[in-house]
Amino acid sequence: xxxxxxxxxxxxxxxxxxxxxxxxxxxxxxxxxxxxxxxxxxxxxxxxxxxxxxxxxxxxxxxxxxxxxxxxxxxxxxxxxxxxxxxxxxxxxxxxxxxxxxxxxxxxxxxxxxxxxxxxxxxxxxxxxxxxxxxxxxxxxxxxxxxxxxxxxxxxxxxxxxxxxxxxxxxxxxxxxxxxxxxxxxxxxxxxxxxxxxxxxxxxxxxxxxxxxxxxxxxxxxxxxxxxxxxxxxxxxxxxxxxxxxxxxxxxxxxxxxxxxxxxxxxxxxxxxxxxxxxxxxxxxxxxxxxxxxxxxxxxxxxxxxxxxxxxxxxxxxxxxxxxxxxxxxxxxxxxxxxxxxxxxxxxxxxxxxxxx
Numbered sequence: 200x201x202x203x204x205x206x207x208x209x210x211x212x213x214x215x216x217x218x219x220x221x222x223x224x225x226x227x228x229x230x231x232x233x234x235x236x237x238x239x240x241x242x243x244x245x246x247x248x249x250x251x252x253x254x255x256x257x258x259x260x261x262x263x264x265x266x267x268x269x270x271x272x273x274x275x276x277x278x279x280x281x282x283x284x285x286x287x288x289x290x291x292x293x294x295x296x297x298x299x300x301x302x303x304x305x306x307x308x309x310x311x312x313x314x315x316x317x318x319x320x321x322x323x324x325x326x327x328x329x330x331x332x333x334x335x336x337x338x339x340x341x342x343x344x345x346x347x348x349x350x351x352x353x354x355x356x357x358x359x360x361x362x363x364x365x366x367x368x369x370x371x372x373x374x375x376x377x378x379x380x381x382x383x384x385x386x387x388x389x390x391x392x393x394x395x396x397x398x399x400x401x402x403x404x405x406x407x408x409x410x411x412x413x414x415x416x417x418x419x420x421x422x423x424x425x426x427x428x429x430x431x432x433x434x435x436x437x438x439x440x441x442x443x444x445x446x447x448x449x450x451x452x453x454x455x456x457x458x459x460x461x462x463x464x465x466x467x468x469x470x471x472x473x474x475x476x477x478x479x480x481x482x483x484x485x486x487x488x489x490x491x492x493x494x495x496x497x498x499x500x501x502x503x504x505x506x507x508x509x510x511x512x513x514x515x516x517x518x519x520x521x522x523x524x525x526x527x528x529x530x531x532x533x534x535x536x537x538x539x540x541x542x543x544x545x546x547x548x549x550x551x552x553x554x555x556x
Contacts, residue, residue: 206238206250228297262309279310281441315437317421325474332479341433347493350409350449365408368447383521390544403500411452413443416459454504468542505556513543
């Protein structure tokens with residue numbers, strides 16, 4: 200039986216000042232009530248996520264990690280704003296409660312939202328997961344269909360259009376992530392340079408703009424559970440981690456999802472990246488076909504978006520690894536990211552050569 204994501208003891212060096220937090224909430228969000236206990240969700244490699252138990256219910260607090268650029272991919276205000284805009288238009292999100300821009304309370308900006316309880320399928324579960332192939336297929340189909348639903352949101356009536364400038368989005372992304380890689384580079388990885396150059400020489404014609412999650416995968420989706428077995432069912436209760444959400448070419452979002460989508464014949468290192476290699480899951484080609492059928496979009500240039508997804512994920516891992524190497528995090532997982540960066544770059548080079556996702 201699978202259990203909902205369980206919070207654990209807060210990691211050393213990442214504690215929250217509960218008294219200062221309660222003083223702030225008493226003034227700014229009294230409806231939350233008194234926080235009695237704080238624990239931490241251990242999954243994820245980006246922003247830090249905490250479980251708050253109050254007199255009335257459970258909440259989740261999100262804050263950037265130490266040493267992060269809080270005006271970049273760790274902008275708590277932006278993530279809170281995204282949830283606020285989605286509220287009332289997309290029901291698979293937590294309810295945003297309060298955002299604190301000042302660092303006076305916890306040392307960094309943060310926000311609080313309600314907790315959505317569900318099952319998260321993480322890569323680490325793969326060796327012990329016993330879901331039958333038919334259920335696994337249904338889950339992966341639901342994941343693709345929900346991405347189409349996100350991309351189908353009306354960016355004008357929801358106000359989501361204010362989150363980005365879709366014109367020239369693809370080129371800005373390639374140039375921006377290339378710069379981020381150079382700024383965080385710690386080791387010479389020729390494949391990363393090769394992929395970066397290829398992307399800048401092969402820009403596709405952009406699609407009509409849509410709202411993008413930008414980090415969409417099983418790890419960021421809360422699934423409902425069968426009441427008798429506890430196994431996940433193909434019903435998505437919530438989508439998490441909207442920190443990189445924006446408006447732009449929707450195939451950039453699909454490419455990022457494909458970059459996480461490992462298959463059974465991929466290398467062991469790449470399979471460890473996700474659990475989509477388990478029997479029953481759609482293949483990457485089947486993901487592309489289902490997305491095309493459900494969305495009606497032209498996916499003839501999907502290779503570019505897939506390669507960019509691999510490159511972007513490698514850069515994200517590189518940034519995290521660089522922070523660890525500089526001593527900004529004691530999380531041992533971050534010290535083992537270099538092989539993953541190399542694997543992602545090699546995967547991208549191989550796909551460029553084969554022309555296949």
